[in-house]
Amino acid sequence: MLYMHDLWVNWFEGEENGYNVCRFHEWRKEDGIELIDQIPLLLVTEDMFNFIENDLQDLPPSFLQEIHRKTYMKKNQERHTVEYAAVVTDGQDVIVFDTLGYTLPVKKSRLIPRQERLVFEMVQGKKPKSYLIEESTKKEHHILSLEPAHMSGLTRRERQLKQLLMMALDQLKHSDHPEEVRYWLTEWDPGQYPYIKQLSIDEAWERLYEGTRNGWTPFHEDLCGKMVKGQAFFETIWQGENLDKSHHLNSQN
Incomplete structure (x- = not known):
């Protein structure tokens, strides 16, 4: 498994639409930027990436099992284990998520450009892994969740x-x-x-x-x-x- 280290993240919580997970150039001084000590990196299919980026539904159990307790955050010089978190890419885009112990991607973040480029370098030449996404409710856009x-x-x-x-x-x-x-x-x-x-x-x-x-x-x-x-x-x-x-x-x- 691939791992990334010393990753800067800016969490956006409860966002089902990827357009609300702001890119680095839109980060603000008052945003709470955090440092991840270690986190797994997975190359996934476009469908899986889109499912994580633009939805708030349960992630496949096999996927969760693969990343279980493999992420570490540092707080006050102490290392804390995170239940389910990962960096995912489809080779075109990148997103980081943390389930907060649940089974859905509750918190999401983009990466700083340098670390985003590193992701693409790390997965170059590799094949995306497929996961079975349960037959889920089709996402519908509406007035409070615009297309x-x-x-x-x-x-x-x-x-x-x-x-x-x-x-x-x-x-x-x-x-x-x-x-x-x-x-x-x-x-x-x-x-x-x-x-x-x-x-x-x-x-x-x-x-x-x-x-x-x-x-x-x-x-x-x-x-x-x-x-x-x-x-x-x-x-x-x-x-x-x-x-x-x-x-x-x-x-x-």
Whole structure:
């Protein structure tokens, strides 16, 4: 078995979509970077890699058995054993995961570029190993888990704010004030006001969702900022992302 040593990781917990496991250039100073002392490296098929990167389902028992207690973390100079963790690659991309003792990839991380290149060098000329993935529930994308195409090309901040906007839209759909839907659709597309008046609440919501789920523009950001106003939980996320934006701008000046 191949092993890697002194690996820097930046865990993202409970992420079922690979686009939320940020690449190195999107890591932030406040992220909790950890050092792995030793961890197994496995070359797997594309299907298996995709299953780990873009899902949160039980991993094959044979795969778990192979990596069981072979990872060590160092904390305060003490070496701790990790139940199930590994670096996996399909030869095209790389991801690290830790199950936190469960049987699914709860925490995921990317690698720093130098260590990513080392992975590709280590597996060069080797054959990927196949594992039997149980007949699982087919993953479905929805408003709170958008398809990768709808997040493609966005920065970490834009993805976070887009998810926030989708959370606000989802809440709007189930709110006690359905008439608000037409108001927000008019905010989004004021030129269509005469037409919007004739739409049912459901039609108006669908139109708002269809219009906002593609890309990210200043119009998306403006709508998001207005929709989360006065909602403590949403506002905290909004302020956190905008604080990060100002830090980023200051560091560039």
